[in-house]
Amino acid sequence: MARQRLSYAGVAVAVPVTVPYVRYSTHSAHWFIGHAIDALVKASGVGKDQIDGLCLSSFSLAPDTAVGVTQHMGLSPRWLDHVPTGGASGVMCLRRAARAVQSGDADVVACVAADTNHIDSFRQTLGSFSNFARDATYPYGSGGPNSIFAFITANYMRSFGAKREDFGRIAVDQRSNALKNPNAMFKKPLTLDEYMAARPISDPIHLFDCVMPCAGAEAFLVMSQERARELGLPHAVIRGAIERHNAYSEDPVMVRGGWRVDRDDLYAQAGVRSADIDFVQTYDDYPVIAMMQFEDLGFCEKGEGPAFVRSHSLTCDGSFPSNTSGGQLSAGQAGAAGGFLGMTETLRQLTDTAGSRAVAHAHLGLVAGFGMVTYDRCLCTGAVILGRPA
């Protein structure tokens, strides 16, 4: 029996910030980090010198890390972390920042994910992403994650009878959410016919199964609820949080993610059931992964993902609101900021700043993360349940 973990009670998550995405930028990642921190300062009223914790996630910062960023931005934090878990970094930055606040190691932690995107940077990132990718996937067609997730998608379709249309429902509903998000890169509606007719990239992956790499930043602040109330900041609280790395490594191809290992723990921390969740932000690098999260986080059983998406609408006003910002599929993937997208969107939903995307009676939101295809699957999974303060 594992030792009872400390609850995340008393921690506030506030001030969701998005630095608008652009397809390509001539600026470095530092530019986007600077804008994000500036926006955090302006929106919160917390002075730059009062930010005493910094938790950073970025791929394109090299050779810098969070260390170099402190000097670049003139910050002097007493707590610093650099989280290299990409698509899972939103959940993981939050967990680390929350513990720093609870333990008194920091009072106000800025969690920032930012990346730039130059014309050739995606190709260069692919080739040097990991040792295993350099040795065992990049020499094979250099399709990057597209070909890996093509295998995973093909295997899932064959094993559980999923059709391309099922993945199309996810992409189409998310697009309609994105049309209400001024920060989304995609501004035009997407029909299922258009989804089906899209050109193949690495079949069964077609164009609208892929995210668009872009430049941008997402950020939020973590502090005590007491501090947030003093500052008059609307905020959400952490009801439960989990993370897991390299789960189910014995599965020859990914059919489930680490969420499945820890989900009972997640709901137990929050004292809720999956049915109590009002909206879900999955990590949608590819629709099949969003579908797996519906299963592995307990909204349906393994293999029922296709039936689940056929019987639900995933729009903001639908029966199962999901990726209400449009997700990465329609908002864009600003590198590591893709791992923060669900977090900032959830904060907006729970602090009533989601505008026309607002999910009615939204009290509990679940954010899942998934990151780092070092070889044949993503290794990092995490999830957090955020709620409104009591």
Place this chain on the structure above:
Amino acid sequence: MTMPMMHPKRKNPVLRTQQMNLPPGARGRVALGITTAAAEGRFELQTCADCGAVQYPPRETCHKCLSPRLNWREQGGEGLLLGSTTLHHSNDLFFRERLPWQLGLVHLDAGPTVMVHLHGEVGAAPARVRVGARLDRAGQAVLIGFPNEGSAHMADDKMLREMTSDPKFRKVLVTDGKTEVGQAIVRALVKAGADIVWVGHAEPWKKMGGLDDISALPQVTLVPLDLTNGRSVTELAGAIGGKVDIVINNAEVHRNFGIASRRGTDVAKAEMDINYFGLLRLAQEFGPALKGRSADGATNATAWVNLLSIYALSNFPPHGTFSASKAAAHSLAQCLRAEMRPAGIRVINLFPGPIDDEWNQQMPPPKLAPATLASAIVKALRDGVEDIYPGDVAEEWLERWRDNPKVLERELAHGGG
């Protein structure tokens, strides 16, 4: 079924010759273990000496028991294809120029899941496949998913032809047609479907047996070539350099002397002049020509073959100066390989033991028949390997050399072959 490759049309001389963009060649040092084995035609993966777990991708520590004792072991490669995909988009120029491109994910019976280039004859998943390792155009090992039972034309698969140097429909220069070995090579190339075989002959006034038979073959054209003469090499390169797809340098001088058994340096110089300087002259003239045509359609320039000797690894004193010239040639061939790699031209080195010819008359059997050597060359071209040690003697020397080069040196000093 692979559609048999058709004879390519004559090249339009107005069109620009496509230049080579190599596939990604970066590998970590540990991963080069796969390349090392693939260079000799084997598929090896690391196996834990303590718990037996097979590892992939290559690594420093066993993923099961944390042991650092990971040894390279030959694999059967049997496995189950879990999924396949056809790439219609790639960020890499090599693949972008060759789309669509088929890939697979295979669960090896030995344990790991591997990503492979997929042969066109492999059916839809789930399917049993056999995984093998091949060198790609960057000279690095890649894994390939083969059908369990391939058809007669499986070598014509578009992907596989990129990994190999099949002589079919290609134009080949064999530098010496006067020897039995040279003639056997020519016959083997013609049988393998080579389009044109240019056969070099020095000193054409010397009539040698067998040359007439070879030149009667419709694919064969005799060309004057004297590797001791730079001008002769330059002239031939000027005439055919822009057309040759494969160079096979089999010209050699072989005499049976050590140091004390013959006074002076005349024979040693003659050996060096062909075996070492001949290669150098040839490489300086034909190397750049091959490099310029390494991505030139379906019958691109593809390979350079050197006839070395197992004596290149360790001196065989009864043939001491010959051994030294072959060691020099081996060293130069490594340089040539490094210089040809950026263009994707494969340098194949042969290390035979004693060949059954006049200069090994006094060597005891087993000796390598010229026809066996010739088919080993064709096989090497088809399999895309880099180093071959044809015959029992060569294999045994290699094993002894790998076990302990110093012990082998001592054994050879005592006349032990």
